[in-house]
Amino acid sequence: MSxxxxxxxxxxxxxxxxxxxxxxxxxVDVPVVLAPMAGITNTAFRRLCREYGAGLYVSEMxxxxxxxxxxxxxxxxxxxxxxxxxxxxxxxxxxxxxxxEAARIIAAEDHxxxxxxxxxxxxxxxxxxxxxxxxxxxxxxxxxxxxxAVEGAGDLPVTVKMRKGIDDDHLTFLDAGRIAEEVGAKAVxxxxxxxNQHYSGHADWGAIAELKQAVTSIPVLGNGxxxxxxxxxxxxxxxxxxxxxxxxxCLGRPWLFGDLASAFGGDGVSVDATLGFVAxxxxxxxxxxxxxxxxxxxxxxxxxxxxxxxFKGYPIGGDLRGQFSQVTSYAHxxxxxxxxxxxxxxxxxxxxxxxxxxxxxxxxxxxxGWLDSREMGADATSELxxxxxxxxxx
Numbered sequence: 305m306s307x308x309x310x311x312x313x314x315x316x317x318x319x320x321x322x323x324x325x326x327x328x329x330x331x332v333d334v335p336v337v338l339a340p341m342a343g344i345t346n347t348a349f350r351r352l353c354r355e356y357g358a359g360l361y362v363s364e365m366x367x368x369x370x371x372x373x374x375x376x377x378x379x380x381x382x383x384x385x386x387x388x389x390x391x392x393x394x395x396x397x398x399x400x401x402x403x404x405e406a407a408r409i410i411a412a413e414d415h416x417x418x419x420x421x422x423x424x425x426x427x428x429x430x431x432x433x434x435x436x437x438x439x440x441x442x443x444x445x446x447x448x449x450x451x452x453a454v455e456g457a458g459d460l461p462v463t464v465k466m467r468k469g470i471d472d473d474h475l476t477f478l479d480a481g482r483i484a485e486e487v488g489a490k491a492v493x494x495x496x497x498x499x500n501q502h503y504s505g506h507a508d509w510g511a512i513a514e515l516k517q518a519v520t521s522i523p524v525l526g527n528g529x530x531x532x533x534x535x536x537x538x539x540x541x542x543x544x545x546x547x548x549x550x551x552x553x554c555l556g557r558p559w560l561f562g563d564l565a566s567a568f569g570g571d572g573v574s575v576d577a578t579l580g581f582v583a584x585x586x587x588x589x590x591x592x593x594x595x596x597x598x599x600x601x602x603x604x605x606x607x608x609x610x611x612x613x614x615f616k617g618y619p620i621g622g623d624l625r626g627q628f629s630q631v632t633s634y635a636h637x638x639x640x641x642x643x644x645x646x647x648x649x650x651x652x653x654x655x656x657x658x659x660x661x662x663x664x665x666x667x668x669x670x671x672x673g674w675l676d677s678r679e680m681g682a683d684a685t686s687e688l689x690x691x692x693x694x695x696x697x698x
Contacts, residue, residue, distance in 0.1 A: 328461030328490035335547025348592035357565030368397030407456030437499035556613025580646030617654030
C-alpha cells in the first residue's frame with residue numbers, strides 16, 4: 305500500500321455557510337473540528353482524517369495529573385506526527401493546580417498549538433468524582449480551572465468543550481459559556497445533550513443557538529448528530545454557530561472531513577466510496593496504527609474495533625465481516641480484501657446515519673451532595689486529588 309490512498313483531486317464547492325475559523329491567534333482553514341474520542345483519535349486516526357480535508361484534529365483526552373507526572377503512556381499520547389499542523393491536545397482535569405501546570409508544560413515544551421478542556425464526558429467513573437459534564441455545576445471550580453489553563457498556556461489558545469448540563473433540571477451551559485468567555489477562553493463548543501442523555505435521543509441544536517446568543521465575543525461551536533456534510537451546514541445555518549465539532553459521524557468514515565471541507569468552501573478530497581476504496585482505507589488505517597504503536601500486530605489489533613464502522617451497509621457477508629474484526633497482520637487484511645467484490649458501489653442509506661452506540665439515558669453518577677450547591681468551597685482538595693487518580697494514565 306502506498307503512503308496515501310487518495311486518488312482524487314480536491315474539489316472546492318462554494319457555500320454561504322462557513323469560512324476560516326479563528327481561535328485566538330490560530331486560523332483553521334475550515335470551521336471543522338474532530339472531537340476527541342478515547343481510543344480513537346490517536347495520531348494515526350488524526351493523520352488519516354487530515355488526508356481528506358483541513359480542520360482542527362484534537363487528541364484523545366489527556367489527564368492533567370498524568371501529564372504533570374510525566375506518565376509514559378500519557379507522554380506518548382501527546383506526541384504528534386510531523387505532518388500534523390495545527391496540533392491540538394485535549395486536557396481533562398478537576399484541579400486548577402494540575403490543569404495550570406499541564407498547560408504550562410504543553411506551552412513551554414511546544415507539544416501543541418491549541419489546548420481544549422474537557423467538561424463534557426458523561427462516563428460514570430469521571431462524573432462520580434465531579435469531573436467531566438458534572439464539573440460546570442460548581443461555578444467557582446469551573447472558573448478556577450479555565451483561568452488556570454489560560455494563564456498556564458500563555459500565548460496558546462484555550463477552548464472549552466461541554467454539554468448542556470447534568471440533566472434537564474441542572475443545566476450549566478449558559479453559565480459555563482459566559483464564564484469561559486470572561487476568563488479568556490478563545491472558543492466554546494457545546495454538545496447538545498446532557499450527561500443524563502449520554503448519546504441517546506437527539507442533540508438539542510436549539511441550545512447551541514441559545515449559547516451563540518449568550519456568548520458573543522468568541523466562536524461558539526456546535527456538536528451532536530452530525531452524520532454528513534449536509535448536517536453540518538444545516539447546523540450552522542439553523543443555530544448561527546461558528547463551526548462544527550464532529551465525533552461519531554466520522555467513525556469508519558474519515559473521508560467525511562473531505563465532504564465537510566468542501567461543504568464549507570475549502571479544499572476537500574472527493575471520493576467514490578466503493579467497497580474497494582473502503583477496504584483500502586481500512587488497511588491504511590491499520591498501517592498508520594502500526595506505525596504509531598511501532599508494531600504491526602498491535603496496529604492490527606487496534607484497528608479491529610473499527611471494522612464494523614468501515615463496512616457498515618456494504619454487502620460482504622457476516623462471516624467475512626467477522627474476520628475483518630479479527631485481523632492479525634497486513635497480509636491477513638490483504639487476503640480478506642481479495643475476497644471482496646471491490647467494485648460494489650456505495651450502498652447509500654444503509655451506510656449513512658448514526659454510527660457508534662446510542663444507548664439509553666442513564667442517571668448521572670455524582671458525588672454525594674454535589675447538587676446541593678453551585679459552589680465547590682475551599683475544603684475539597686483531597687476529593688479533587690482522588691478524582692485525578694481515578695483517571696491517571698491518559
